[in-house]
Amino acid sequence: MNDRLTRAGLTDIADKLETGERLSLDDGVRLFACPDLLALGWLANREREKRHGARTYYNFNIRLEATNVCVASCLFCSFARLKPGDPGSYTMSLEEAWDKVRQRAHQPLTEVHVVNGLHPDLPFDYYLELLRGFKRIRPNLHLKCFTAVEIAFFADLYGMTDEDVLRRLQAAGLDSLPGGGAEIFAERVRRKICHDKCGADRYLEIHRTAHRLGMRSNVTMLYGHIETMEERVDHMLRARALQDETGGFQAFIPLAFHPDNNQMRKLPAPSATDTLRVHAVARLMLDNIPHVKAFWIATGVETAQLALWFGADDLDGTVQEEKIYHMAGARTPETMSTSAIRRLIRVAGREPVERDTLYNVITGPEAQDDAVALVQ
Numbered sequence: 422m423n424d425r426l427t428r429a430g431l432t433d434i435a436d437k438l439e440t441g442e443r444l445s446l447d448d449g450v451r452l453f454a455c456p457d458l459l460a461l462g463w464l465a466n467r468e469r470e471k472r473h474g475a476r477t478y479y480n481f482n483i484r485l486e487a488t489n490v491c492v493a494s495c496l497f498c499s500f501a502r503l504k505p506g507d508p509g510s511y512t513m514s515l516e517e518a519w520d521k522v523r524q525r526a527h528q529p530l531t532e533v534h535v536v537n538g539l540h541p542d543l544p545f546d547y548y549l550e551l552l553r554g555f556k557r558i559r560p561n562l563h564l565k566c567f568t569a570v571e572i573a574f575f576a577d578l579y580g581m582t583d584e585d586v587l588r589r590l591q592a593a594g595l596d597s598l599p600g601g602g603a604e605i606f607a608e609r610v611r612r613k614i615c616h617d618k619c620g621a622d623r624y625l626e627i628h629r630t631a632h633r634l635g636m637r638s639n640v641t642m643l644y645g646h647i648e649t650m651e652e653r654v655d656h657m658l659r660a661r662a663l664q665d666e667t668g669g670f671q672a673f674i675p676l677a678f679h680p681d682n683n684q685m686r687k688l689p690a691p692s693a694t695d696t697l698r699v700h701a702v703a704r705l706m707l708d709n710i711p712h713v714k715a716f717w718i719a720t721g722v723e724t725a726q727l728a729l730w731f732g733a734d735d736l737d738g739t740v741q742e743e744k745i746y747h748m749a750g751a752r753t754p755e756t757m758s759t760s761a762i763r764r765l766i767r768v769a770g771r772e773p774v775e776r777d778t779l780y781n782v783i784t785g786p787e788a789q790d791d792a793v794a795l796v797q
Protein backbone atom coordinates (compact mmCIF):
# COMPACT_ATOMS: atom_id res chain seq x y z
CA MET A 422 0.00 0.00 0.00
CA ASN A 423 2.91 2.34 0.65
CA ASP A 424 3.74 2.45 -3.08
CA ARG A 425 0.16 3.25 -3.88
CA LEU A 426 -0.01 6.04 -1.29
CA THR A 427 3.21 7.47 -2.70
CA ARG A 428 1.86 7.40 -6.24
CA ALA A 429 -1.33 9.06 -4.98
CA GLY A 430 0.72 11.79 -3.27
CA LEU A 431 -0.76 10.95 0.13
CA THR A 432 2.33 9.85 2.07
CA ASP A 433 2.56 12.98 4.20
CA ILE A 434 -1.15 12.76 5.08
CA ALA A 435 -0.79 9.07 5.89
CA ASP A 436 2.14 9.92 8.19
CA LYS A 437 0.13 12.63 9.94
CA LEU A 438 -2.71 10.21 10.53
CA GLU A 439 -0.35 7.60 11.89
CA THR A 440 1.16 10.01 14.40
CA GLY A 441 -2.22 11.49 15.36
CA GLU A 442 -1.51 14.88 13.84
CA ARG A 443 -4.60 16.74 12.74
CA LEU A 444 -5.38 17.25 9.09
CA SER A 445 -5.68 20.82 7.82
CA LEU A 446 -8.03 22.50 5.36
CA ASP A 447 -5.40 22.01 2.65
CA ASP A 448 -5.07 18.32 3.47
CA GLY A 449 -8.83 17.89 3.18
CA VAL A 450 -8.96 19.63 -0.19
CA ARG A 451 -6.11 17.43 -1.44
CA LEU A 452 -7.96 14.33 -0.30
CA PHE A 453 -11.00 15.40 -2.31
CA ALA A 454 -8.78 16.06 -5.34
CA CYS A 455 -6.90 12.74 -5.14
CA PRO A 456 -7.94 10.60 -8.11
CA ASP A 457 -7.02 7.34 -6.38
CA LEU A 458 -10.26 6.54 -4.61
CA LEU A 459 -8.93 3.24 -3.27
CA ALA A 460 -5.89 4.88 -1.65
CA LEU A 461 -8.22 7.39 0.01
CA GLY A 462 -10.57 4.59 1.06
CA TRP A 463 -7.68 2.58 2.50
CA LEU A 464 -6.70 5.49 4.75
CA ALA A 465 -10.27 6.09 5.85
CA ASN A 466 -10.81 2.41 6.52
CA ARG A 467 -7.69 2.29 8.67
CA GLU A 468 -9.13 5.09 10.84
CA ARG A 469 -12.52 3.41 10.92
CA GLU A 470 -11.04 0.09 12.01
CA LYS A 471 -8.87 1.75 14.68
CA ARG A 472 -12.07 3.00 16.29
CA HIS A 473 -14.60 0.29 15.55
CA GLY A 474 -12.92 -2.73 13.97
CA ALA A 475 -15.49 -4.40 11.73
CA ARG A 476 -18.43 -3.27 13.90
CA THR A 477 -21.24 -1.55 12.04
CA TYR A 478 -24.02 0.04 14.03
CA TYR A 479 -27.72 0.32 13.30
CA ASN A 480 -30.79 1.01 15.37
CA PHE A 481 -34.45 0.13 15.52
CA ASN A 482 -36.01 3.47 14.92
CA ILE A 483 -38.92 5.24 13.33
CA ARG A 484 -38.73 8.51 11.50
CA LEU A 485 -41.70 10.79 11.69
CA GLU A 486 -42.37 14.10 9.95
CA ALA A 487 -45.43 15.53 11.68
CA THR A 488 -45.94 18.38 9.20
CA ASN A 489 -44.50 19.44 5.86
CA VAL A 490 -45.94 22.96 6.04
CA CYS A 491 -42.91 25.22 6.00
CA VAL A 492 -42.39 28.94 5.62
CA ALA A 493 -38.79 28.54 4.43
CA SER A 494 -37.82 28.10 0.81
CA CYS A 495 -34.70 25.94 0.65
CA LEU A 496 -33.98 25.32 -3.01
CA PHE A 497 -33.06 21.66 -2.51
CA CYS A 498 -36.23 20.77 -0.61
CA SER A 499 -38.95 18.62 -2.17
CA PHE A 500 -40.78 18.03 1.08
CA ALA A 501 -42.05 21.45 2.15
CA ARG A 502 -45.39 23.01 1.25
CA LEU A 503 -45.81 26.70 1.90
CA LYS A 504 -49.24 26.81 3.47
CA PRO A 505 -51.72 24.49 5.11
CA GLY A 506 -54.14 23.51 2.33
CA ASP A 507 -51.55 23.63 -0.48
CA PRO A 508 -51.70 20.43 -2.55
CA GLY A 509 -49.65 17.75 -0.84
CA SER A 510 -49.48 19.58 2.49
CA TYR A 511 -50.26 17.75 5.68
CA THR A 512 -50.11 18.22 9.42
CA MET A 513 -50.69 15.25 11.69
CA SER A 514 -52.97 15.60 14.67
CA LEU A 515 -51.28 14.61 17.91
CA GLU A 516 -53.35 11.43 17.95
CA GLU A 517 -52.19 10.55 14.43
CA ALA A 518 -48.55 11.09 15.41
CA TRP A 519 -48.89 9.10 18.64
CA ASP A 520 -50.65 6.32 16.69
CA LYS A 521 -47.46 5.78 14.68
CA VAL A 522 -45.85 4.65 17.92
CA ARG A 523 -48.92 2.87 19.33
CA GLN A 524 -49.20 0.79 16.12
CA ARG A 525 -45.64 -0.42 16.72
CA ALA A 526 -46.22 -1.69 20.25
CA HIS A 527 -44.89 -5.09 19.13
CA GLN A 528 -41.64 -3.68 17.71
CA PRO A 529 -38.50 -3.34 19.86
CA LEU A 530 -38.21 0.32 18.86
CA THR A 531 -35.60 2.34 20.72
CA GLU A 532 -35.86 5.74 19.03
CA VAL A 533 -38.31 8.15 17.46
CA HIS A 534 -36.66 10.66 15.13
CA VAL A 535 -38.88 13.69 14.40
CA VAL A 536 -38.14 16.52 11.96
CA ASN A 537 -40.72 18.90 10.54
CA GLY A 538 -41.34 21.84 8.30
CA LEU A 539 -41.42 25.29 9.92
CA HIS A 540 -45.18 25.58 10.47
CA PRO A 541 -46.25 29.18 11.12
CA ASP A 542 -49.52 28.47 12.96
CA LEU A 543 -49.02 25.55 15.33
CA PRO A 544 -48.79 26.47 19.02
CA PHE A 545 -45.66 25.53 20.97
CA ASP A 546 -47.85 23.23 23.05
CA TYR A 547 -48.28 21.00 19.98
CA TYR A 548 -44.59 20.09 20.11
CA LEU A 549 -44.50 19.81 23.90
CA GLU A 550 -47.54 17.53 23.89
CA LEU A 551 -46.11 15.49 21.02
CA LEU A 552 -43.11 14.63 23.18
CA ARG A 553 -45.12 14.09 26.36
CA GLY A 554 -47.48 11.76 24.50
CA PHE A 555 -44.66 9.62 23.12
CA LYS A 556 -43.20 9.29 26.61
CA ARG A 557 -46.61 8.40 28.06
CA ILE A 558 -47.06 5.67 25.45
CA ARG A 559 -43.49 4.32 25.72
CA PRO A 560 -41.46 5.89 28.52
CA ASN A 561 -38.19 4.25 27.45
CA LEU A 562 -38.27 5.52 23.90
CA HIS A 563 -35.44 7.93 23.08
CA LEU A 564 -36.83 11.10 21.50
CA LYS A 565 -34.41 12.60 18.98
CA CYS A 566 -36.44 15.47 17.69
CA PHE A 567 -36.30 18.90 16.01
CA THR A 568 -33.32 20.21 14.06
CA ALA A 569 -31.46 23.32 15.18
CA VAL A 570 -33.33 25.12 12.39
CA GLU A 571 -36.63 24.21 14.04
CA ILE A 572 -35.35 25.24 17.48
CA ALA A 573 -34.35 28.67 16.08
CA PHE A 574 -37.73 28.97 14.37
CA PHE A 575 -39.61 28.14 17.58
CA ALA A 576 -37.57 30.71 19.49
CA ASP A 577 -38.35 33.46 16.99
CA LEU A 578 -42.01 32.51 16.54
CA TYR A 579 -42.88 32.05 20.21
CA GLY A 580 -40.66 34.84 21.56
CA MET A 581 -38.19 32.76 23.57
CA THR A 582 -34.45 32.30 23.60
CA ASP A 583 -33.00 29.24 21.90
CA GLU A 584 -31.98 27.96 25.33
CA ASP A 585 -35.50 28.39 26.75
CA VAL A 586 -36.92 26.42 23.83
CA LEU A 587 -34.43 23.61 24.40
CA ARG A 588 -35.07 23.57 28.16
CA ARG A 589 -38.85 23.41 27.75
CA LEU A 590 -38.65 20.68 25.13
CA GLN A 591 -36.19 18.77 27.29
CA ALA A 592 -38.56 19.00 30.26
CA ALA A 593 -41.31 17.59 28.02
CA GLY A 594 -39.18 14.57 27.05
CA LEU A 595 -36.69 15.62 24.38
CA ASP A 596 -33.56 13.47 24.69
CA SER A 597 -31.32 14.59 21.84
CA LEU A 598 -31.19 16.60 18.62
CA PRO A 599 -30.89 15.26 15.09
CA GLY A 600 -28.25 16.85 12.85
CA GLY A 601 -30.47 18.14 10.03
CA GLY A 602 -30.41 21.72 8.79
CA ALA A 603 -26.62 22.07 8.67
CA GLU A 604 -26.56 21.86 4.84
CA ILE A 605 -23.23 23.59 4.08
CA PHE A 606 -22.05 26.10 6.69
CA ALA A 607 -20.37 28.47 4.21
CA GLU A 608 -22.28 31.75 3.94
CA ARG A 609 -21.93 31.87 0.12
CA VAL A 610 -23.81 28.58 -0.22
CA ARG A 611 -26.42 29.28 2.46
CA ARG A 612 -27.30 32.60 0.84
CA LYS A 613 -28.06 30.76 -2.38
CA ILE A 614 -29.75 27.56 -1.27
CA CYS A 615 -31.35 28.31 2.11
CA HIS A 616 -31.25 32.06 2.73
CA ASP A 617 -34.32 32.24 4.95
CA LYS A 618 -33.51 29.83 7.72
CA CYS A 619 -31.13 29.90 10.63
CA GLY A 620 -27.49 30.51 9.73
CA ALA A 621 -24.44 28.38 10.45
CA ASP A 622 -23.37 30.22 13.61
CA ARG A 623 -26.79 29.86 15.19
CA TYR A 624 -27.02 26.20 14.16
CA LEU A 625 -23.72 25.53 15.91
CA GLU A 626 -24.67 27.67 18.93
CA ILE A 627 -27.90 25.69 19.38
CA HIS A 628 -25.94 22.43 19.33
CA ARG A 629 -23.44 23.94 21.77
CA THR A 630 -26.32 24.83 24.10
CA ALA A 631 -27.94 21.41 23.73
CA HIS A 632 -24.64 19.75 24.64
CA ARG A 633 -24.31 22.02 27.68
CA LEU A 634 -27.81 20.99 28.76
CA GLY A 635 -26.71 17.36 28.66
CA MET A 636 -28.12 16.36 25.31
CA ARG A 637 -26.18 14.65 22.53
CA SER A 638 -26.66 15.45 18.85
CA ASN A 639 -25.49 14.67 15.33
CA VAL A 640 -24.26 16.94 12.57
CA THR A 641 -25.07 16.56 8.88
CA MET A 642 -23.65 17.91 5.61
CA LEU A 643 -25.71 18.19 2.42
CA TYR A 644 -23.28 17.56 -0.44
CA GLY A 645 -23.32 17.31 -4.20
CA HIS A 646 -24.94 20.61 -5.27
CA ILE A 647 -23.16 23.98 -5.61
CA GLU A 648 -20.59 23.66 -2.84
CA THR A 649 -16.83 23.63 -3.52
CA MET A 650 -14.41 21.14 -2.03
CA GLU A 651 -13.05 23.90 0.23
CA GLU A 652 -16.55 24.55 1.51
CA ARG A 653 -17.02 20.86 2.31
CA VAL A 654 -13.79 20.76 4.29
CA ASP A 655 -14.58 24.08 5.99
CA HIS A 656 -17.92 22.56 7.04
CA MET A 657 -16.17 19.58 8.58
CA LEU A 658 -13.67 21.81 10.37
CA ARG A 659 -16.43 23.91 11.94
CA ALA A 660 -18.05 20.75 13.27
CA ARG A 661 -14.65 19.54 14.52
CA ALA A 662 -14.04 22.84 16.32
CA LEU A 663 -17.34 22.64 18.21
CA GLN A 664 -16.69 19.01 19.04
CA ASP A 665 -13.35 20.03 20.59
CA GLU A 666 -15.32 22.30 22.93
CA THR A 667 -18.25 20.09 23.86
CA GLY A 668 -17.71 16.49 22.78
CA GLY A 669 -21.47 16.32 22.20
CA PHE A 670 -21.65 15.17 18.59
CA GLN A 671 -22.07 11.46 18.17
CA ALA A 672 -22.09 11.11 14.41
CA PHE A 673 -21.31 13.02 11.26
CA ILE A 674 -23.86 12.26 8.57
CA PRO A 675 -23.19 13.18 4.94
CA LEU A 676 -26.50 13.65 3.13
CA ALA A 677 -26.56 13.28 -0.64
CA PHE A 678 -28.43 16.00 -2.53
CA HIS A 679 -31.39 14.55 -4.47
CA PRO A 680 -32.59 16.64 -7.41
CA ASP A 681 -36.18 15.48 -8.09
CA ASN A 682 -39.15 17.79 -7.49
CA ASN A 683 -37.18 20.76 -6.21
CA GLN A 684 -35.79 24.01 -7.52
CA MET A 685 -32.32 22.55 -8.13
CA ARG A 686 -33.58 19.79 -10.39
CA LYS A 687 -31.22 20.77 -13.20
CA LEU A 688 -28.24 19.58 -11.17
CA PRO A 689 -27.26 15.91 -11.29
CA ALA A 690 -27.32 13.83 -8.14
CA PRO A 691 -23.86 13.10 -6.69
CA SER A 692 -22.17 9.99 -8.05
CA ALA A 693 -21.47 6.90 -5.96
CA THR A 694 -17.75 7.70 -6.10
CA ASP A 695 -18.39 11.19 -4.74
CA THR A 696 -20.47 9.67 -1.95
CA LEU A 697 -17.64 7.30 -1.03
CA ARG A 698 -15.14 10.15 -1.15
CA VAL A 699 -17.24 12.34 1.18
CA HIS A 700 -17.56 9.58 3.77
CA ALA A 701 -13.84 8.83 3.55
CA VAL A 702 -12.72 12.45 3.88
CA ALA A 703 -15.15 12.97 6.78
CA ARG A 704 -13.62 10.00 8.65
CA LEU A 705 -10.14 11.42 8.11
CA MET A 706 -10.87 15.05 8.99
CA LEU A 707 -13.15 14.42 11.96
CA ASP A 708 -10.74 12.79 14.35
CA ASN A 709 -12.91 13.70 17.34
CA ILE A 710 -16.39 12.62 16.17
CA PRO A 711 -16.80 8.93 16.95
CA HIS A 712 -19.12 7.83 14.15
CA VAL A 713 -19.58 8.47 10.44
CA LYS A 714 -22.97 7.40 9.24
CA ALA A 715 -23.91 6.19 5.75
CA PHE A 716 -27.61 7.02 5.69
CA TRP A 717 -28.78 4.27 3.36
CA ILE A 718 -31.99 6.09 2.44
CA ALA A 719 -29.93 8.89 0.87
CA THR A 720 -26.90 7.02 -0.50
CA GLY A 721 -28.74 3.99 -1.83
CA VAL A 722 -28.35 0.61 -0.17
CA GLU A 723 -25.46 -0.68 -2.29
CA THR A 724 -23.40 2.49 -1.95
CA ALA A 725 -24.02 2.46 1.80
CA GLN A 726 -22.56 -1.06 1.91
CA LEU A 727 -19.46 0.13 0.05
CA ALA A 728 -19.16 3.13 2.36
CA LEU A 729 -18.58 0.67 5.21
CA TRP A 730 -15.09 0.24 3.67
CA PHE A 731 -14.68 3.98 3.15
CA GLY A 732 -14.89 5.28 6.70
CA ALA A 733 -18.54 4.74 7.64
CA ASP A 734 -19.39 2.59 10.66
CA ASP A 735 -23.12 3.26 11.03
CA LEU A 736 -26.11 2.74 8.74
CA ASP A 737 -28.86 4.55 10.68
CA GLY A 738 -31.70 2.10 11.16
CA THR A 739 -35.04 0.72 10.15
CA VAL A 740 -36.30 4.30 9.53
CA GLN A 741 -39.91 3.46 8.47
CA GLU A 742 -42.10 6.18 6.94
CA GLU A 743 -39.30 8.35 5.50
CA LYS A 744 -40.75 11.17 3.37
CA ILE A 745 -38.11 13.87 2.87
CA TYR A 746 -35.83 11.85 0.58
CA HIS A 747 -38.57 9.96 -1.14
CA MET A 748 -40.32 13.17 -2.15
CA ALA A 749 -36.95 14.17 -3.68
CA GLY A 750 -36.82 11.03 -5.80
CA ALA A 751 -34.97 8.53 -3.59
CA ARG A 752 -35.48 5.03 -4.96
CA THR A 753 -34.47 3.28 -1.77
CA PRO A 754 -37.10 1.37 0.22
CA GLU A 755 -38.93 3.41 2.86
CA THR A 756 -38.14 0.91 5.55
CA MET A 757 -35.88 -2.03 6.19
CA SER A 758 -36.29 -4.83 8.70
CA THR A 759 -33.49 -5.42 11.19
CA SER A 760 -32.84 -8.80 9.59
CA ALA A 761 -32.34 -7.11 6.19
CA ILE A 762 -29.99 -4.53 7.73
CA ARG A 763 -27.98 -7.22 9.49
CA ARG A 764 -27.78 -9.24 6.29
CA LEU A 765 -26.60 -6.33 4.17
CA ILE A 766 -23.93 -5.51 6.76
CA ARG A 767 -22.78 -9.14 6.89
CA VAL A 768 -22.58 -9.55 3.12
CA ALA A 769 -20.52 -6.35 3.02
CA GLY A 770 -18.01 -8.18 5.24
CA ARG A 771 -18.80 -6.26 8.42
CA GLU A 772 -20.24 -7.15 11.80
CA PRO A 773 -23.74 -5.85 12.61
CA VAL A 774 -24.26 -4.36 16.08
CA GLU A 775 -27.61 -3.00 17.20
CA ARG A 776 -27.26 0.19 19.24
CA ASP A 777 -29.57 2.66 20.90
CA THR A 778 -29.39 6.37 20.09
CA LEU A 779 -26.49 6.88 22.50
CA TYR A 780 -24.55 3.94 21.02
CA ASN A 781 -25.18 1.60 23.92
CA VAL A 782 -25.13 -1.88 22.43
CA ILE A 783 -28.48 -3.66 22.49
CA THR A 784 -27.99 -7.28 23.33
CA GLY A 785 -30.56 -9.98 22.84
CA PRO A 786 -31.22 -12.94 20.67
CA GLU A 787 -30.71 -12.02 17.04
CA ALA A 788 -33.38 -14.42 16.07
CA GLN A 789 -35.89 -12.35 18.00
CA ASP A 790 -34.88 -9.23 16.09
CA ASP A 791 -34.95 -11.11 12.85
CA ALA A 792 -38.42 -12.41 13.51
CA VAL A 793 -39.84 -8.92 13.87
CA ALA A 794 -42.02 -7.99 10.95
CA LEU A 795 -42.25 -4.26 10.41
CA VAL A 796 -45.62 -2.64 9.98
CA GLN A 797 -45.60 -1.35 6.42
Ligand code: SF4
Pocket residue numbers: 491492493494495498499500501537538539570615618
Ligand atom coordinates in the same frame (compact mmCIF):
# COMPACT_ATOMS: atom_id res chain seq x y z
S1 SF4 B 1 -35.34 21.91 4.19
FE1 SF4 B 1 -36.56 22.15 6.04
S2 SF4 B 1 -36.59 24.36 6.44
FE2 SF4 B 1 -35.95 24.09 4.28
S3 SF4 B 1 -37.88 24.25 3.10
FE3 SF4 B 1 -37.52 22.05 3.51
S4 SF4 B 1 -38.68 21.63 5.39
FE4 SF4 B 1 -38.44 23.87 5.23
